[in-house]
Every structure is written in C-alpha cells, then in structure tokens.
Amino acid sequence: MGKLTLEELKKLRESKQKEMSLRDTSDKNVHIIIGMGTCGIAAGAKDAYSAFVDELAAHNLGNVTVKQTGCMGLCHAEPTVEVIMPEMPRIIYGNVNAQVARDIVRKHVLGKILVNDHVFDRPAIDIVEGGGN
Amino acid sequence: MNFKQYILVCGGTGCESSKSDEIYRNLLSAAESKDVKSDVQILKTGCFGLCEKGPIVKVLPDESFYVHVKPEDATEIIEEHVIKGREVKRLLYDTSDSKANKAMENLDFYQKQFRIVLRNCGVINPEDIDEYIARDGYAALSKVLSEMTPDDVIAELKISGLRGRGGAGFPTWLKWNLTKEVESDQKYVVCNADEGDPGAYMDRSTLEGDPHSLIEAMAIAAYTIGADYGYIYIRAEYPLAINRLKIAMEQARGYGLLGKDILGSGFNFDLEIRLGAGAFVCGEETALIASLEGERGMPRPRPPFPSVKGVFGKPTVINNVETWANVPVILHKGGKWFASIGTEDSKGTKVFALTGKINNSGLVEVPMGTTLREIVYDIGGGIKDGKKFKAVQTGGPSGGVITADYIDTPIDYASLQKLGSIMGSGGMIIMDEDDCMVDVAKFYLDFTVDESCGKCAPCRVGGKTMLHLLEGITKGKGTMDDIEKMKKIALGMSKASLCGLGQTAPNPVLSTLRYFEDEYLAHIQEKRCPAGKCKDLTVYEIISDKCIGCGLCARRCPVSCISGEKRQPHVIDQEKCIKCGECYSVCKFEAVSKK
Ligand SMILES: Cc1cc2nc3c(=O)[nH]c(=O)nc-3n(C[C@H](O)[C@H](O)[C@H](O)COP(=O)(O)O)c2cc1C
Ligand code: SF4
Ligand code: SF4
Numbered sequence: 001m002g003k004l005t006l007e008e009l010k011k012l013r014e015s016k017q018k019e020m021s022l023r024d025t026s027d028k029n030v031h032i033i034i035g036m037g038t039c040g041i042a043a044g045a046k047d048a049y050s051a052f053v054d055e056l057a058a059h060n061l062g063n064v065t066v067k068q069t070g071c072m073g074l075c076h077a078e079p080t081v082e083v084i085m086p087e088m089p090r091i092i093y094g095n096v097n098a099q100v101a102r103d104i105v106r107k108h109v110l111g112k113i114l115v116n117d118h119v120f121d122r123p124a125i126d127i128v129e130g131g132g133n
Numbered sequence: 134m135n136f137k138q139y140i141l142v143c144g145g146t147g148c149e150s151s152k153s154d155e156i157y158r159n160l161l162s163a164a165e166s167k168d169v170k171s172d173v174q175i176l177k178t179g180c181f182g183l184c185e186k187g188p189i190v191k192v193l194p195d196e197s198f199y200v201h202v203k204p205e206d207a208t209e210i211i212e213e214h215v216i217k218g219r220e221v222k223r224l225l226y227d228t229s230d231s232k233a234n235k236a237m238e239n240l241d242f243y244q245k246q247f248r249i250v251l252r253n254c255g256v257i258n259p260e261d262i263d264e265y266i267a268r269d270g271y272a273a274l275s276k277v278l279s280e281m282t283p284d285d286v287i288a289e290l291k292i293s294g295l296r297g298r299g300g301a302g303f304p305t306w307l308k309w310n311l312t313k314e315v316e317s318d319q320k321y322v323v324c325n326a327d328e329g330d331p332g333a334y335m336d337r338s339t340l341e342g343d344p345h346s347l348i349e350a351m352a353i354a355a356y357t358i359g360a361d362y363g364y365i366y367i368r369a370e371y372p373l374a375i376n377r378l379k380i381a382m383e384q385a386r387g388y389g390l391l392g393k394d395i396l397g398s399g400f401n402f403d404l405e406i407r408l409g410a411g412a413f414v415c416g417e418e419t420a421l422i423a424s425l426e427g428e429r430g431m432p433r434p435r436p437p438f439p440s441v442k443g444v445f446g447k448p449t450v451i452n453n454v455e456t457w458a459n460v461p462v463i464l465h466k467g468g469k470w471f472a473s474i475g476t477e478d479s480k481g482t483k484v485f486a487l488t489g490k491i492n493n494s495g496l497v498e499v500p501m502g503t504t505l506r507e508i509v510y511d512i513g514g515g516i517k518d519g520k521k522f523k524a525v526q527t528g529g530p531s532g533g534v535i536t537a538d539y540i541d542t543p544i545d546y547a548s549l550q551k552l553g554s555i556m557g558s559g560g561m562i563i564m565d566e567d568d569c570m571v572d573v574a575k576f577y578l579d580f581t582v583d584e585s586c587g588k589c590a591p592c593r594v595g596g597k598t599m600l601h602l603l604e605g606i607t608k609g610k611g612t613m614d615d616i617e618k619m620k621k622i623a624l625g626m627s628k629a630s631l632c633g634l635g636q637t638a639p640n641p642v643l644s645t646l647r648y649f650e651d652e653y654l655a656h657i658q659e660k661r662c663p664a665g666k667c668k669d670l671t672v673y674e675i676i677s678d679k680c681i682g683c684g685l686c687a688r689r690c691p692v693s694c695i696s697g698e699k700r701q702p703h704v705i706d707q708e709k710c711i712k713c714g715e716c717y718s719v720c721k722f723e724a725v726s727k728k
C-alpha cells in the first residue's frame with residue numbers, strides 16, 4: 001500500500017481490527033506470541049522461538065502463527081510467551097525454554113492442556129478497547 | 134479432551150507457598166472425589182503479586198480472583214464454582230480500594246497496574262505497523278491534522294496535566310507552548326532516549342515494544358509548534374531499539390505517515406536517529422543538543438532554554454521517551470480522561486523498572502499516587518528470600534532513598550521531593566537488610582564523578598573530594614568532621630554546578646545521611662559496617678565452640694588462609710584473609726561469624 005489518506009487509514013484500521021478479531025475462524029487460528037525485548041532475548045527467547053518453529057513443523061501444524069512482541073514487563077519470568085487459540089483462555093507462560101516451548105505445542109496446542117508451573121498472570125488490563133487481538 | 138475450567142493456584146515465593154501447595158493438593162483431591170477431574174485443570178502458576186492477600190487462586194475463563202484462600206476452601210471452590218458454576222463470593226477480591234479503578238469505574242479488576250505508556254508492549258508485533266494501527270495507532274495524528282489547531286492540542290495537553298517523565302517534571306503543554314510562541318523559520322522536535330540512570334530500562338522497553346507511538350507523538354508535536362523535522366537521540370548500546378525504530382520509520386514513510394503532505398493535510402515531517410555514545414551527561418538536554426550538533430557533549434548554561442535556542446540555535450521541544458508515549462493516548466482519549474488518573478499534582482501513570490532485592494523484578498506501570506507498599510508487595514511480590522525491606526532508591530544518581538517508615542507514601546512528584554528523593558526517570562532499586570547505605574551512596578557518587586564532564590569546578594573538584602571522604606568512611610578511616618565537610622561540599626555543588634548532574638550528585642549522600650545517620654556513625658565511631666558489606670570493616674572469624682573441623686572452608690578459601698587439624702576447630706589468618714565470604718557461606722554449622 002502506498003501513501004494513505006485520512007479515509008484510507010481509517011479503512012485500514014477497521015479491516016485490520018476485523019482481521020484480528022476474526023482470527024478464530026481464519027485458517028491461522030492459533031497464535032503464539034513471544035516477548036522479544038532485550039530482556040526476553042537475553043533470557044533465551046530466540047531458543048524458545050526456534051523450538052516452537054521446529055516442534056510445529058514436526059507436527060505439521062500449519063494453522064499456527066509464531067510472532068514476536070515487546071516486553072510484557074515480567075522480566076523475572078522471561079522468556080514470556082502468550083498463546084491465543086479457540087476454546088482456550090488466553091494464557092501467558094513464563095520461563096519458557098526450548099523444552100517448555102515443545103511442551104506448549106504438545107500439551108497446550110495439541111492436547112488442550114495447560115502446561116503446569118509456567119502459567120503467569122497478565123500484569124494489567126488493556127486500555128485499548130476492541131483494538132487488536 | 135477439553136477442560137471447561139482452569140484453576141490457577143499462586144505458587145509464588147512471596148505468599149505462604151507451603152499453604153498454596155496444600156491448596157493445590159486439596160483442589161486436586163476434591164476434583165477427584167467429586168469426579169470432575171476431566172472438567173477442570175488445576176495448575177500452579179507464577180506469583181500474582183498481591184502477596185499480602187495471598188494465597189491467591191484464580192479461575193479461568195471466569196477470571197474469578199480469590200484471595201486469602203485456605204486449604205479447607207478447596208472443596209467449596211470445586212463444589213460451588215466448578216460443579217454449580219457459582220463464584221464463591223466470600224473469597225472474591227474486593228476491588229473497591231484500588232486506585233486505578235477511579236478511571237475504569239465499571240471494570241472489576243484486581244491489578245494495580247494500569248498501562249498507558251506500555252499499552253502496546255507485549256501485545257503488538259513492534260515490527261508491523263498494521264498492528265499498531267489496529268490498536269488506534271495514528272488515530273490521534275489523524276484527529277490532530279484534520280480537526281485540531283495547534284492551540285487545541287496545547288489546550289488538550291494542559292487539561293491532561295501531563296508533566297515530563299525525564300526527571301524534572303516540567304509541564305509538557307507549557308514547554309510546547311513556549312516553543313510554539315517563538316517566531317522562527319525552523320524548529321525541531323527531539324526525543325531524549327539517552328536513558329543513563331543505572332538500573333533504568335523503561336525507555337528502552339517502550340521503544341522496543343512500541344516504536345510507532347514515539348513517531349506519532351513527535352509528528353503531533355511538530356505540527357503543534359510548527360516544526361518539520363525531528364531527532365531521536367538514542368544511546369548506541371540499544372541496538373534492538375534502534376533497529377525497531379528504523380523499521381518503524383521505514384513503514385511509516387511507506388504509508389505517508391512521515392514525509393511530505395502527511396495524510397493529505399499539507400503537513401510535512403520527517404525524523405532522523407542520532408546515536409549517543411552513552412555518556413550520562415548527554416541525557417542532560419543542553420549537552421544532548423551539543424552532542425546532536427556534533428560538538429562534545431557538554432552542558433551549556435541555561436537560559437537560553439531549548440524552547441528558544443535549541444538544536445542549531447533553533448527553537449526545540451525536547452521530551453523524554455515516556456513523555457512522548459503518553460501523547461497519542463491523551464489526544465485520542467482526551468485530556469480529561471488522562472487527568473482522571475493519578476493525583477492532584479501528578480496525572481497519569483509512571484513506569485518503573487523494579488530491580489534489586491525484589492521477587493518480581495520487572496517493568497511496572499502504575500497510576501500516580503500508588504504507594505510504594507503497593508509496588509513492593511502487591512506487584513513486586515515482596516523482598517527476596519523473606520528478608521526485611523530496608524529502603525528503595527529512586528531517581529538514580531540524582532535521587533535518594535525512601536525508608537520503610539515512608540513506605541505508604543503515595544508516589545507523585547511532590548511527595549517524593551518532600552522525602553529528599555525525586556521521581557526521576559523511573560529506576561527503582563529495592564534494598565534489604567544486607568545493603569549498606571554508605572556503600573549505596575558511594576556507588577552513586579562514584580558513578581557521577583566518573584560521568585562528570587569536568588566543565589565546571591564545583592562538580593569536578595567537589596565530587597571527587599566528597600567521594601574521597603566517603604571511601605575513607607567505608608574503610609574505617611572516617612572522622613566526624615568528614616560528615617560536616619561533606620554537607621558543606623554538597624551545598625556548594627548544588628548551588629554552583631553548571632548542570633543538573635553536579636547540582637544533584639550529592640543527593641544520594643544527603644539522603645542516606647538523613648535517614649541512616651546511625652550507619653555512618655557505626656562506620657566512623659565503631660569502625661563497623663552493620664550490613665557487613667564494606668569489606669575493610671568486615672571480619673570473618675571461626676567460632677571454635679561451633680566448628681567441628683570438617684575442613685570444608687579451608688578447601689574453599691581462595692587464598693588458603695584457613696588452617697586446622699581434622700576434627701579440630703579451624704582458624705582464619707586475618708592478615709591474609711581477602712574477605713570474600715566464601716567460608717561464611719559454605720560452613721554448614723554456622724561456625725563462621727561475620728562482623
Ligand atoms: C545529568 C542529567 C542526565 C539526564 N538524563 C536524562 C535521560 O537519560 N533521559 C531523559 O529523558 N532526560 C534526562 N535528563 C533530563 C533532561 O535534561 C530533560 O529535562 C528532559 O529530557 C526533558 O524531557 P521531559 O520534559 O519530557 O521530561 C537528564 C538531566 C540531567 C541533569
Ligand atoms: S555540573 Fe558536572 S557534568 Fe555538569 S557541566 Fe559541570 S562538570 Fe559538567
Ligand atoms: S566449614 Fe565450618 S565446621 Fe567446617 S571447618 Fe570450617 S568453620 Fe569449621
């Protein structure tokens with residue numbers, strides 16, 4: 001897309017919002033979001049990232065996206081990962097090393113069981129209404 | 134298999150973790166005996182904070198938040214909540230005392246954190262402009278360019294009450310208005326992302342997690358004051374932040390949100406990144422400007438202020454990263470909304486980097502007026518290893534300590550200043566009984582002396598002299614005169630130094646002297662460091678009654694200065710001992726004393 005006008009920016013926002021809220025029905029309906037700030041990377045977020053990619057490929061899971069985000073603020077529990085998927089509550093996992101990443105794919109994504117001892121609480125509520133995921 | 138509910142039991146170290154273990158087991162067996170094992174998954178989780186209300190149990194997807202849960206409540210939670218689908222009302226957290234609720238009246242939540250600055254951090258992909266846009270990104274810029282005059286923007290900012298987050302707390306609307314009122318052919322906007330305080334990383338995280346909010350805010354300021362160019366001054370040690378900023382700027386240019394005729398409004402604005410070498414003094418605005426211009430990063434006398442004569446002598450608005458990150462939200466949601474959060478003189482939120490002896494170290498954002506107790510215990514999960522809270526250091530090398538007696542102080546600009554500290558940029562270092570306050574003062578002074586640019590004598594000479602005196606005290610060579618001397622030098626430095634670095638450098642010393650004079654006296658009169666931190670004053674000794682002569686300490690001592698026969702009390706050769714503390718920590722019989 002090239003330079004936007006006011007109207008086009010508004011339209012883009014609406015369509016992106018819709019896209020994000022329609023996630024459940026699109027073919028990519030599982031989202032794994034990894035905290036990749038300096039603290040997350042220092043704690044091994046890149047290892048977790050590759051473990052996710054490997055494990056997803058090993059199970060032929062084409063409906064899962066893995067993406068990065070900034071720091072969630074839980075520096076004591078880095079790397080942190082959020083998993084969003086249908087029929088499951090949104091979950092934040094902390095201290096996710098490569099092994100835990102594989103567990104998340106096998107247990108959470110495939111088995112619909114949460115991974116014990118690694119669930120963390122969302123630190124704050126969201127002030128942005130309806131926007132994003 | 135698919136569970137209908139999930140019960141999360143707080144397994145943090147802050148609350149009574151033994152109890153939470155018992156709760157966890159009781160829940161498991163209750164679920165088993167009631168035959169709902171396949172309906173509900175029971176898990177242990179990381180610390181929720183709010184440890185004074187622990188143990189805590191949360192049920193998903195209902196988001197029910199139970200506090201002060203006892204092991205015997207497990208059956209009721211399973212019977213009522215899981216089987217009958219009814220919340221156990223008596224265990225629910227009462228949200229009526231939460232500060233942040235003021236702004237979110239209809240929302241029932243227990244979190245003490247309230248994210249404006251960090252709204253997108255940990256939510257969006259910072260390398261995808263579309264995700265920022267989906268979360269109302271660039272909506273404020275659209276509104277400003279299409280519906281608001283520069284005066285409208287200033288008025289909205291004034292209503293919001295936003296004050297600078299870089300340290301001094303200057304009203305942002307006033308700074309913008311001063312710059313706007315100056316006539317000039319060229320003006321600039323600058324982002325101060327130098328972030329030099331030891332222990333601070335709020336700005337880095339904000340830039341890494343949400344770079345577009347900075348770009349949007351700077352464009353709004355440029356429109357308001359009549360500028361068409363901006364600089365982001367960032368330290369070269371932040372490569373990830375720099376990279377994300379570059380990507381964000383590229384994407385914004387692609388959409389025409391930077392460049393010529395933005396959103397068809399006729400307004401032009403573009404940005405450039407300038408790397409700093411990471412000198413603390415370059416965070417000071419006049420030194421930053423000098424460095425931006427390619428000069429040595431040394432402060433210049435003010436006035437003239439940057440609003441009149443800034444970058445290349447042109448009127449310049451310079452704000453801190455966190456200040457900038459608030460701007461799009463204020464213009465999108467309105468100044469009134471923003472002003473409803475916080476206290477009378479301090480509006481909105483503040484981000485802190487919580488480090489030191491705290492269980493849940495991390496980045497926290499709280500409404501102004503939140504107390505230190507809430508940050509340390511409700512969010513931070515309390516002090517590590519069950520030790521005693523001693524003090525918190527805020528404001529970095531320009532700040533001071535706040536002691537346990539003042540832990541219920543609401544955090545706002547005025548209250549912190551009254552206690553002899555400052556809000557600063559947001560470093561918050563938690564200290565426990567093992568921290569020596571003379572040593573803390575020495576650490577900060579050592580830092581500022583090291584970072585002094587040397588341009589003016591009060592800072593260059595005064596700082597060194599004071600550090601010398603402090604070092605003497607920590608070595609047991611201090612005299613009572615030294616305290617008076619330090620106070621005198623401090624006064625001189627604060628009055629006569631050219632820039633904030635020298636003016637505020639004595640603060641950590643003055644502040645620790647004010648609250649912990651007894652510790653200084655112990656070092657000077659008794660030649661003793663009560664916290665056992667100052668090596669020269671610490672003596673390790675083996676208590677012969679307790680020593681069983683296992684020889685472990687002797688094997689571990691790096692300088693082999695412990696001797697003794699097998700099964701006989703050992704002794705330390707004090708002459709050779711380097712006070713590493715190894716013997717003290719390895720002895721299993723508490724036979725090594727530390728004094
Ligand atoms: C020694 C010294 C270091 C400073 N370092 C920083 C810094 O790292 N980041 C920052 O934003 N402000 C820093 N400041 C404050 C700036 O001079 C200036 O007040 C600030 O950038 C203004 O932005 P604000 O109004 O948004 O707070 C420092 C000041 C002094 C005296
Ligand atoms: S106060 Fe210190 S840092 Fe500031 S100009 Fe003087 S010597 Fe340089
Ligand atoms: S480790 Fe303790 S008990 Fe063993 S020799 Fe050393 S002081 Fe004695």
Ligand code: SF4
Pocket residue numbers: 673689690691692693694695705706709710711712713714715716717
């Ligand atoms: S403090 Fe260190 S150097 Fe001294 S006796 Fe103990 S182990 Fe040896």
